Amino acid sequence: MEKEGLLIRRCPKCGAEVKNNDLYCINCGFKLPAFCNEEKEGIIPRKAGKLTKYMFYLGTALFAISLILFSIFVIIDKTEPDSLSEIIQNTPPISEQQWLNLKEQIEADTTGYYAFTGNKTIDVIFEEPLKNESEPYSINDPIPISVKITNRLPEDIPANEVKIKLTGDATMPYFFSGANEPFIPTLKGIDPSTGNENSESITIGPLQYVGKIVEGAKIVKMITGKYCYQVPLKIKAKLFYTPNKEYIGSNLHSGSNPPSPIKIINIQQEPIVFNLQGIGELKFSITIAKEARNSRGNISRINGALICEVGGGFMTDCESGTILPSMSDCFRYRDRLSKQVLTLSAEGAYPIECDNNGIVQISSDTYEGTINCAVKNISYKELGKISSDLTLTLDNFAYEEEISPSEIWINNPAKPCAHECSCTGGHCTCSEECIPIEGDVPGPFASGTTIARCGDGIIQQGETCLNCPSDVGC
Numbered sequence: 055m056e057k058e059g060l061l062i063r064r065c066p067k068c069g070a071e072v073k074n075n076d077l078y079c080i081n082c083g084f085k086l087p088a089f090c091n092e093e094k095e096g097i098i099p100r101k102a103g104k105l106t107k108y109m110f111y112l113g114t115a116l117f118a119i120s121l122i123l124f125s126i127f128v129i130i131d132k133t134e135p136d137s138l139s140e141i142i143q144n145t146p147p148i149s150e151q152q153w154l155n156l157k158e159q160i161e162a163d164t165t166g167y168y169a170f171t172g173n174k175t176i177d178v179i180f181e182e183p184l185k186n187e188s189e190p191y192s193i194n195d196p197i198p199i200s201v202k203i204t205n206r207l208p209e210d211i212p213a214n215e216v217k218i219k220l221t222g223d224a225t226m227p228y229f230f231s232g233a234n235e236p237f238i239p240t241l242k243g244i245d246p247s248t249g250n251e252n253s254e255s256i257t258i259g260p261l262q263y264v265g266k267i268v269e270g271a272k273i274v275k276m277i278t279g280k281y282c283y284q285v286p287l288k289i290k291a292k293l294f295y296t297p298n299k300e301y302i303g304s305n306l307h308s309g310s311n312p313p314s315p316i317k318i319i320n321i322q323q324e325p326i327v328f329n330l331q332g333i334g335e336l337k338f339s340i341t342i343a344k345e346a347r348n349s350r351g352n353i354s355r356i357n358g359a360l361i362c363e364v365g366g367g368f369m370t371d372c373e374s375g376t377i378l379p380s381m382s383d384c385f386r387y388r389d390r391l392s393k394q395v396l397t398l399s400a401e402g403a404y405p406i407e408c409d410n411n412g413i414v415q416i417s418s419d420t421y422e423g424t425i426n427c428a429v430k431n432i433s434y435k436e437l438g439k440i441s442s443d444l445t446l447t448l449d450n451f452a453y454e455e456e457i458s459p460s461e462i463w464i465n466n467p468a469k470p471c472a473h474e475c476s477c478t479g480g481h482c483t484c485s486e487e488c489i490p491i492e493g494d495v496p497g498p499f500a501s502g503t504t505i506a507r508c509g510d511g512i513i514q515q516g517e518t519c520l521n522c523p524s525d526v527g528c
Contacts, residue, residue, distance in 0.1 A: 319342070
């Protein structure tokens with residue numbers, strides 16, 4: 055129809071249905087426009103059809119948008135017919151042998167990075183021999199104290215990254231003098247292929263005992279100390295970029311952690327979740343644990359709490375090192391409620407974000423801390439490797455540990471003793487009273503031997519008294 059408006063089948067006034075060629079509405083009597091009497095259906099004049107016209111335009115626009123979106127998805131599906139439908143939504147059917155081959159590949163991809171591990175990054179021990187009870191130091195003797203330091207990492211530790219300090223009585227001015235904090239040079243790492251160590255011997259002191267000891271008595275003193283270091287720890291782990299849970303293998307191996315008392319003990323990974331555009335996100339959580347040790351017994355967990363077993367009973371106070379904010383906090387007093395925090399950073403095939411900027415707090419009760427991380431903007435087109443390397447670095451902390459104590463014996467020897475002898479007529483008569491001799495006993499007489507005084511000289515019993523009027527035996 056040439057005239058402006060939209061085709062209708064109803065009365066413009068009351069909306070009742072009308073027939074072609076009707077002159078009046080049979081419902082309200084309204085005189086129908088002349089153009090409604092034509093062979094075709096009538097039209098609504100422009101004034102009465104604005105709203106309907108706008109609705110028509112809106113519907114047309116929505117239909118066009120729907121058509122465009124449908125075309126995009128059709129193009130995506132035709133370009134990669136198996137990508138979104140099979141990789142994201144369904145598990146591809148594989149045979150039992152294919153699954154066994156895949157499982158073997160998953161396990162092979164989790165081989166540990168570090169060949170030599172353990173619970174010590176740096177090991178410090180007091181060097182032997184320290185004199186024992188049968189061979190004590192004399193009260194006036196200088197006491198040499200030295201330690202052996204071993205770096206158990208495969209990388210060198212630069213100078214000044216390790217500190218050592220004596221503690222306890224060794225630092226008390228009423229007991230000892232001479233203690234100092236020695237300079238620690240660069241510590242060479244172990245041979246990564248053989249595990250051969252490169253240790254440094256460091257002298258502390260010598261110490262001088264300035265306390266009081268009863269004459270003729272001996273005492274034992276425990277020499278104790280601490281060491282503190284700041285070394286970043288790199289953990290080599292795995293992530294599996296797959297939307298299928300059954301294709302996720304072990305994220306950690308026994309060789310994933312370097313030798314250290316601080317370890318990552320668990321990585322819990324989820325499958326990748328994709329959106330309709332084929333962009334995915336992989337979430338995983340990391341649990342970090344600080345090891346506790348007790349030289350007197352074993353360590354276990356009961357209801358999550360750390361328990362140190364001693365004999366037939368239990369104790370909850372396990373020995374453990376301390377995580378400090380920095381090297382400047384070493385050897386300072388910290389109460390049990392002080393926070394122990396470190397920073398975790400992650401590097402992998404994609405950028406990784408962790409909660410709280412990677413800051414992890416280690417619980418003083420469980421010695422553990424957990425942090426959540428996510429890998430975003432993963433393209434479904436880039437899946438393919440069974441596993442991908444993940445490097446986790448623990449940093450921004452110092453670690454303080456105790457040096458296993460060692461004991462030294464110190465004595466205050468009694469002064470040499472002699473008998474007064476009178477030598478006359480070729481005979482030597484000695485009194486039974488023992489008189490201490492001031493100063494050292496002249497050689498060849500050793501301290502503690504039975505000696506006698508004859509005239510101006512000191513002789514051993516049975517020797518000849520040369521200063522007597524005649525030769526006598528004393």
